[in-house]
Amino acid sequence: MGPVSGSQPNGDPYHGPVKGVNRGGGRAVPRAPMKAPAGRFSGTVEPMVEHRRPPASPSDPPAGAPLFDPVDPAQASAFDEGSWWSSRFATLLLDRIPMRKGLRVLDLGCGDGTTAVPAAQLGAEVLGVDVAANLVAAGNARAQALGLANIRFQEGDATDLNALDDESVDLVVSIFGAMFAPKPFDVASEMVRVTKPGGRIVMGNWIPNDPTLVAQILKISASYSPPPPEGFVSPMTWGMEDEVVERFGAAGIPKERISFQRNTYTFHYPGSPAELVADFRTYYGPTMNAFAAAEANGRADELQAELEQLFEAQNTSEDATSIPATFLRVTVQR
Numbered sequence: 001m002g003p004v005s006g007s008q009p010n011g012d013p014y015h016g017p018v019k020g021v022n023r024g025g026g027r028a029v030p031r032a033p034m035k036a037p038a039g040r041f042s043g044t045v046e047p048m049v050e051h052r053r054p055p056a057s058p059s060d061p062p063a064g065a066p067l068f069d070p071v072d073p074a075q076a077s078a079f080d081e082g083s084w085w086s087s088r089f090a091t092l093l094l095d096r097i098p099m100r101k102g103l104r105v106l107d108l109g110c111g112d113g114t115t116a117v118p119a120a121q122l123g124a125e126v127l128g129v130d131v132a133a134n135l136v137a138a139g140n141a142r143a144q145a146l147g148l149a150n151i152r153f154q155e156g157d158a159t160d161l162n163a164l165d166d167e168s169v170d171l172v173v174s175i176f177g178a179m180f181a182p183k184p185f186d187v188a189s190e191m192v193r194v195t196k197p198g199g200r201i202v203m204g205n206w207i208p209n210d211p212t213l214v215a216q217i218l219k220i221s222a223s224y225s226p227p228p229p230e231g232f233v234s235p236m237t238w239g240m241e242d243e244v245v246e247r248f249g250a251a252g253i254p255k256e257r258i259s260f261q262r263n264t265y266t267f268h269y270p271g272s273p274a275e276l277v278a279d280f281r282t283y284y285g286p287t288m289n290a291f292a293a294a295e296a297n298g299r300a301d302e303l304q305a306e307l308e309q310l311f312e313a314q315n316t317s318e319d320a321t322s323i324p325a326t327f328l329r330v331t332v333q334r
């Protein structure tokens, strides 16, 4: 099966086209320092740093255009330590990847280091690459504040890692990162190119149509968003095994060297499910886009209610919020 164009596996709101907002799936722009609401976040958030690009326009061509557009300071993220997205996730993942001192690790689409920082703390030599200059700067500031000399962050595009030599890293990790880059065949080819023979590529990708939280948020959000532009390749296709096999196959990796596991990340939140929806509405790119579109159509209350119903139904905690979300872990043996 070739790359999906036009229609989406479950539809999704990643494409925008709400002007000036993030079209990606998560961490956007670290907000200016603010006091966290008591009992909800454990600390302050890194200051906002410069923006990289002007806001995307709805007329941007879909092909080749970054799908993740971290340009709007209003799109602050709740993906911070102590919140519902944290290095707990990275630790969970890295626990399953043998990490040794000196291992050369590339974290692709690293954000400000959710996975890269814990990997460095485990002794690896880490390079974090992200298309967003502000997140690269935030990552370097984190590394400096933590006194970590074995990690650095630099700007780069997963579709063209021209600053990296062939066969130069032992492990590429990309946790809900490279899936947001356009041109997935180029992304697979670049990840393979920079990995040493005997090395590995590990991706965490959300799964289209999965019944758990994130896929359902995206599905609901999509139904309130305008249709994607012609030629748009959904990031969610990275959660489809056949697509992944075809992309890495084109990069020279036989099917037998690709394995898939379904893993679960549980969002823990100290407030109610409705409060967590409010956080997603404020901080998470796809829901922000969907709410912007719904507000324009007078449907914001409907969207809010539908999401609250989803979060309530999936909550497994009696007195707070715990909601599992399944993702596809892809491991490629180079």
Ligand SMILES: C[S@@+](CC[C@H](N)C(=O)[O-])C[C@H]1O[C@@H](n2cnc3c(N)ncnc32)[C@H](O)[C@@H]1O
Residues within 6 Å of the ligand: 024, 025, 026, 027, 066, 067, 068, 070, 079, 108, 109, 110, 111, 112, 113, 114, 115, 129, 130, 131, 132, 135, 156, 157, 158, 159, 174, 175, 176, 177, 178, 180, 181, 182
């Ligand atoms: C959902 S966030 C995940 C960040 C981080 N991996 C984490 O787990 O917190 C997606 C990240 O992918 C980055 N990204 C999107 N398109 C990219 C591209 N073409 N090349 C490199 N990074 C990209 C975004 O800037 C963003 O930091």
